[in-house]
Amino acid sequence: MSEKFDVIVVGAGPAGTSCAFVCAKNGLNVLLIERGEYPGSKNVMGGVLYRKQMEELIPEFWKEAPLERPVIEQRFWMMDKESVVQFGYKGLEWGQEPYNNFTVLRAQFDQWFARKAVETGALLINETVVTECIVENGKVIGVRTDRPDGEVYADVVVLADGVNSLLGKQLGFHKEFRPDEVALTVMEVVNLPKEKINDRFNLEENQGCTVEIFGDSTKGNLGTAFLYTNKDSLNIGVGTTLSSMIKAKLKPYDLLDYLKTHPMVKPYLEGGESAEYLAHLIPEGGYRSVPKVAGNGVVVVGDAAQLVNAIHREGSNMAMSSGKMAAEAIIEAKKDDNYSEASLNRYKDALYGSFIMKDLEKYKDAAHIFEKHPQYLRDYVPMMNRAASKFFTVDGTSKREKQKEVLKSVTDERGTFKVLKDIYRAWKAVK
Template identity: 60%
Template sequence: MSEKFDAIIVGAGVAGLAAAYTMAKEGLHVIVLEKGQHPGSKNVMGGVLYRQMMDEIIPDFWKEAPIERPIVEQRFWMLAKESVVQTGYRGMEWSQPPYNNFTVFRSKFDHWFASKCVEAGALIICETTIKECIIENNHVIGVRTDRPDGDLYADVVILADGVNSLLGKSLGYHREWRKDEVALAVMEELKLPSQKIEDRFNLDKGMGATIEIFGDGTLGMVGTAFIYTNKEHLSIGCGTLLSEMSKKQVKPYELLDYLKQHPMIKPLIAGAEPCEYYAHLIPEGGYKSIPKLVGDGVIVVGDAAQFVNGIHREGSNLAMTSGRYAAETVIRAKKLGSFNESALSYYKDLIYQSYIAKDLKKYKNASHTMETNPAIFNHYIPAANKVMSEMFTVDGISKSQKQKLAMKHITKERSLLRVAIDGIKVLGAMK
């Protein structure tokens, strides 16, 4: 038998690297196997990384990690064809160390994170695809790679292999995801001088902003579009449920082109040069789609476990926390000397006691409610724009008359009762 590890981690995304770092720091013998050329080469993110969850793995990481900009402002846009209703928050507390969130480029960030794992003692092997788990008496004991003589063995295999998780599927931990359980997201990096970014987004030097866009940014489909500021790039992208895209017969790149041409967005990106294009799936099934998380000798983390909170644009943090929890579980299991499902179920306890499962449970019906009530995106958002336009137009019409007009816009082709039911449904999905 070839060399045996305490843990094999499949996938060098933030979930796998969080697991690797945490175990290596405790002296465990761990190996990460990644099919990409280097960690980060296959990973796509709009790019907001959450400080707290990364700090829990490497304290003060932001002092040396390749971050782009600390985010001091988060804007939310309800976009109509030629207008936008805006809200958001900007806070000076976010411009001071230790900051709140950062934009990052995953190609650089994961590369750096991987180097910290190696410093801590982990082995990372790239350009290696895991074909299957090796199973003996229903217990996962290792992995079969695409390399000659490429079987590797470990007490535990951690599946951090991302949204499709073919390995989780082959173990029977989840079925093929339905089209309403995954979103297809596309994004571009646009190069723009930092001074221009700061002028256009009203930012102090080095600081960043995010814009989440609902409504016309996805042509009224369930999903979001976004613009994030990096040092010398803007990230612009959009994603909708695959089921929505195939219903509407919209191609992802057409959606992105539409977004870039939108009159509210065009001036923000004017003159910016496209330099990278990405397309990637995002798990959106939420709480109800969480697969089997542990088995004898195996743990599933990050996107592979459907740990994405689409309502709050959170994924990297859930990935990092779940990776850390998996590592803590393996460290504990090693002390107990048992790696069966019962010993590894400690991971499930950590997940279900944490913000990960609690937040996913809170929004367990959100995506379905939005998909089955398209008016949320394609009726109320345009109506809100009309109402605001009329309210802010000073034209001699009395304010009480304007309030009546507002009501008319909201109830156009929808009865008051219908509006009330829609409101109850939305509140129900968010409670």
């Protein structure tokens, strides 16, 4: 296998496949290498796939892609031990073309997407691990794989090898991630007849719902849980930063069991059958953790470049966009026959000018602030629940009196000055 390609893409997740797809569509000779038995076989996602970035690659993909349900409702729960404060948005326009986003099962979706890249001209090799980049005179010129005679060469190697990116580490682009830069998430796929899903979530045929759950879902630790509807299954999962997990001595599967038996969640799962258990890391370091993304003969895309907006649970869309931007930079580099870092920095410039880095920059302090000040999920969520219970209980107290009581209960518990400081800090974190 000592052939030379224009481009070698390592990893057939959304980032790698997008890059391979665009390069192949533009006539480049592309090799896409995946360590799994097939693309998606090792991949984990809560399950929301965003329409916009996918549509830029394959217009009207929803007519043929293996999707679960178009999401028409997004709910947010601030959950305490026996109560929940809810808000969200439901819009029927999201259930019609061109849609907003969809739930997906990655094992099916990634396979289909990689097939599209192959139909466009990319060569896909499964069950092959790239063990290292081949570097000569400071330039990446190919990769070494675990196959016999497994060296392959290319003008550009694209690192789309996911959150751990051992290859990025080998090149010195990033160090070992700190425990506060990654979240460990566990999830389960629970089979349930579609009629039950529709009844429980108040949905009709081909309508989906997502629920993001904060507070007691992580026992007040920095993190979140989710409950998403597929056609005839639910995805339920929970994760916290590794540092929170270590500090609070949490065991991920215990946390998932706690969530599944929580009185606010359990009724949704009643009668369901566990079909699959999955665990994965999510890069959540944000703006400050993004490593070097272009070097001589190499670019880094998707999770390997830490491109995840944890506040808005966006990752797959950033993976796809970065893969596409990297491909466009490679196509330009090919025209000049120049694959130097300076030439491939076109990708870096595009990335930093895009919504990806703008959004990561906006929230650059959020994760660090919420990690350092755990009161937001630990104290305010229960306070919010107690306040709502008090406010909505009809007991002959006037509404003005109630308002005063609710405000007083919050300031009494934490102190007026601290509450004001917390509000200011939270506003600064997300402004």
